[in-house]
Amino acid sequence: METQDQAIRVVIVDDHQIFRTGLRAELGPELEVIGEAADVDAAVEIIERERPEVVLLDVHLPGGAGGGGAEVLRRTAGVPGVRCLALSVSDAADDVVSVIRAGARGYLTKTASGAEVTAAVVRVRGGDAVFSPRLAGFVLDAFGAGTGETALADDELDRLSAREQEVMRMIARGYAYKEVAAELFLSVKTVETHVSNVLRKLQLSNRHELTAWALSRRLL
Amino acid sequence: MDRPALTRPDDGRLLAGVCAGLAVHLGVPVAGVRIVFAALLLASGAGGILYLWFWATVPRAGADEGIIPMRRVLTRPAADRGAAGTPGPAPSPSAAGKTSVAEPSAARTSAAKSTAQTASAPTTPAQKTHAPTAAASSVPAPSEPAPADAREPAARRPIAEVVLGASLLIAGLALVLTQLGVDLRLEVILPGLAVLVGVGLAWWQIADRDRPERNQVPRVLGALALVAVGVLMFFVTAKQPSAWTVIAAAVAVLIGVALAIAPWVLRVNRELIAERSGRAREAERAEIAAHLHDSVLQTLALIQQRSEPGSEVARLARGQERELREWLFRGADGGGPEERTEIAASLRAHAAALEAEHAVRFELVVVGSGGVAPDPIVAAAKEAMLNAARHAGGEATVYIETGQDRVSVDVTDRGPGLDPAELPEGRMGVRESILGRMERAGGTARIVPGPGGTGTSVRLTMPMPVPQDETNERAER
Numbered sequence: 001m002e003t004q005d006q007a008i009r010v011v012i013v014d015d016h017q018i019f020r021t022g023l024r025a026e027l028g029p030e031l032e033v034i035g036e037a038a039d040v041d042a043a044v045e046i047i048e049r050e051r052p053e054v055v056l057l058d059v060h061l062p063g064g065a066g067g068g069g070a071e072v073l074r075r076t077a078g079v080p081g082v083r084c085l086a087l088s089v090s091d092a093a094d095d096v097v098s099v100i101r102a103g104a105r106g107y108l109t110k111t112a113s114g115a116e117v118t119a120a121v122v123r124v125r126g127g128d129a130v131f132s133p134r135l136a137g138f139v140l141d142a143f144g145a146g147t148g149e150t151a152l153a154d155d156e157l158d159r160l161s162a163r164e165q166e167v168m169r170m171i172a173r174g175y176a177y178k179e180v181a182a183e184l185f186l187s188v189k190t191v192e193t194h195v196s197n198v199l200r201k202l203q204l205s206n207r208h209e210l211t212a213w214a215l216s217r218r219l220l
Numbered sequence: 221m222d223r224p225a226l227t228r229p230d231d232g233r234l235l236a237g238v239c240a241g242l243a244v245h246l247g248v249p250v251a252g253v254r255i256v257f258a259a260l261l262l263a264s265g266a267g268g269i270l271y272l273w274f275w276a277t278v279p280r281a282g283a284d285e286g287i288i289p290m291r292r293v294l295t296r297p298a299a300d301r302g303a304a305g306t307p308g309p310a311p312s313p314s315a316a317g318k319t320s321v322a323e324p325s326a327a328r329t330s331a332a333k334s335t336a337q338t339a340s341a342p343t344t345p346a347q348k349t350h351a352p353t354a355a356a357s358s359v360p361a362p363s364e365p366a367p368a369d370a371r372e373p374a375a376r377r378p379i380a381e382v383v384l385g386a387s388l389l390i391a392g393l394a395l396v397l398t399q400l401g402v403d404l405r406l407e408v409i410l411p412g413l414a415v416l417v418g419v420g421l422a423w424w425q426i427a428d429r430d431r432p433e434r435n436q437v438p439r440v441l442g443a444l445a446l447v448a449v450g451v452l453m454f455f456v457t458a459k460q461p462s463a464w465t466v467i468a469a470a471v472a473v474l475i476g477v478a479l480a481i482a483p484w485v486l487r488v489n490r491e492l493i494a495e496r497s498g499r500a501r502e503a504e505r506a507e508i509a510a511h512l513h514d515s516v517l518q519t520l521a522l523i524q525q526r527s528e529p530g531s532e533v534a535r536l537a538r539g540q541e542r543e544l545r546e547w548l549f550r551g552a553d554g555g556g557p558e559e560r561t562e563i564a565a566s567l568r569a570h571a572a573a574l575e576a577e578h579a580v581r582f583e584l585v586v587v588g589s590g591g592v593a594p595d596p597i598v599a600a601a602k603e604a605m606l607n608a609a610r611h612a613g614g615e616a617t618v619y620i621e622t623g624q625d626r627v628s629v630d631v632t633d634r635g636p637g638l639d640p641a642e643l644p645e646g647r648m649g650v651r652e653s654i655l656g657r658m659e660r661a662g663g664t665a666r667i668v669p670g671p672g673g674t675g676t677s678v679r680l681t682m683p684m685p686v687p688q689d690e691t692n693e694r695a696e697r
Contacts, residue, residue: 174617
């Protein structure tokens with residue numbers, strides 16, 4: 001009864017039937033899959049019609065203008081209350097950057113377990129960002145954490161603050177948010193705020209023309 | 221047949237290397253050959269003709285390099301053309317028969333014969349004057365062997381060589397016949413030769429694809445000019461102009477130009493086709509890669525996701541996924557998958573080896589693109605990964621950060637945990653290979669509980685080494 005009331009309405013967008021079926025079977029009871037789509041146009045249509053809370057979006061999709069997941073994000077940007085979590089087998093930095101900058105709230109690889117995906121969906125529904133270790137590593141790399149660049153003001157878009165770097169480092173080491181919080185003596189809420197800030201910077205920053213930069217590098 | 225092939229060597233030559241080449245080929249002293257040629261030259265230039273004929277038909281040693289500027293071809297013959305004189309019948313059958321001689325393989329056997337033939341050519345001033353025409357046209361002469369030579373990778377039809385050789389033969393025969401008093405119509409033959417030489421030169425361009433593109437324009441212009449001059453001469457020398465000769469002249473000029481341009485058209489077309497098919501191949505490759513990426517990688521990911529962690533199936537799928545990924549990324553830029561730092565490459569290889577043996581899955585996160593990480597930290601990190609694989613299994617993360625002045629590697633697992641204060645005596649791996657090694661190398665190693673209090677996180681840090689040469693000096697001391 002309780003799960004019925006609070007089930008998060010999810011749409012799975014992926015061009016592989018086998019993956020959609022597999023993912024659907026794996027997702028926890030907190031989620032209710034209300035639809036599936038296999039290409040860009042079908043995805044846009046179902047998102048506009050069903051208004052799901054969370055869209056599980058594959059980065060590589062056929063159809064539309066060839067823009068894949070990022071195109072779905074752009075075309076449904078006006079639909080209120082819809083948040084997207086990107087799922088991909090790709091590790092290419094340009095794929096990651098394109099969907100994140102198009103508005104995805106997080107990025108997971110498809111090897112993530114059903115429980116991980118479920119947890120991530122819950123988090124995205126709550127308005128938080130979902131960072132996998134690789135995405136965290138990518139952010140650290142893109143924002144020059146290795147070279148010791150730190151933002152002096154919190155609202156600086158092109159650099160991460162020292163705390164944000166710390167949080168990203170822990171996530172890159174494989175720590176969950178709760179574990180990061182415990183390790184850094186922060187509240188989970190603070191960690192989530194830091195992560196959301198980093199996501200915002202990743203989406204808005206023009207640092208080194210992030211997209212072009214990502215093309216030249218690969219997240220192997 | 222075990223003689224060295226007849227070529228024109230670059231070393232030890234005086235003019236074009238004909239004498240030197242003949243000497244090597246026939247096994248006689250080069251001085252002797254030169255004397256014979258000099259003597260023949262005295263015989264009203266017969267030696268010169270023979271020399272030029274060899275020059276045109278014998279390939280240069282080390283074949284296909286160098287372009288002889290067309291300027292040499294174009295400047296010399298211009299003055300020498302009008303010298304034609306006595307009329308006579310065209311020696312077409314014999315010329316056609318001799319054309320095959322132009323092929324170097326045949327040239328060897330027929331060398332003596334043609335020597336005799338040309339040597340018997342009588343003296344005439346005309347011979348000397350128009351000989352340079354043919355000679356000059358054949359200056360950039362066959363630098364590649366004929367198709368008979370199978371070792372040449374890109375065998376082509378020796379159109380240019382045949383045309384040039386035939387022109388020279390015709391010129392020689394015409395002179396012989398003129399001297400014998402035969403009625404030879406030189407005013408027809410000479411323009412004809414000019415046309416032939418021009419077409420030959422133009423056709424040559426088609427075989428020149430692999431050479432640098434310099435001197436293309438003058439060469440082709442020269443070829444075109446020769447064709448035009450030849451065609452015009454036909455009709456200028458004709459005695460009674462009429463409407464038909466004018467029309468014929470126009471048509472002939474058009475044909476001549478078409479002939480001369482044909483190689484260009486063919487060549488452009490050929491390149492277009494090659495480019496198009498290359499693009500099609502690339503597109504097909506990309507499509508296959510995209511398909512593999514989308515379908516096979518997905519399936520492998522699904523298998524890993526749905527199978528028991530650490531099971532044989534998961535391991536196989538993981539290994540296949542890694543191989544496929546490497547192949548896909550290799551395809552994208554033609555080279556191997558580029559690893560940004562050496563340490564990342566070496567740890568990734570290590571992770572692959574461990575995953576094949578143990579029920580573990582390493583995720584590598586690489587940050588920064590600093591210099592070369594020192595060996596001790598790489599070795600210690602490998603040891604830590606081995607520990608994680610052996611004692612923890614499951615998911616493990618390797619975080620590599622290379623900065624300007626330091627490099628750090630963290631190996632984090634979610635295994636049973638490891639308390640460095642209570643290390644069993646037998647665990648030399650941790651005590652020596654990780655802690656001791658890092659300490660000796662001037663780095664730090666900490667072993668802390670992993671995320672959420674379970675598991676282990678091994679954190680290694682070392683200062684980046686000073687530039688390579690200084691390190692070497694210090695090591696030698």
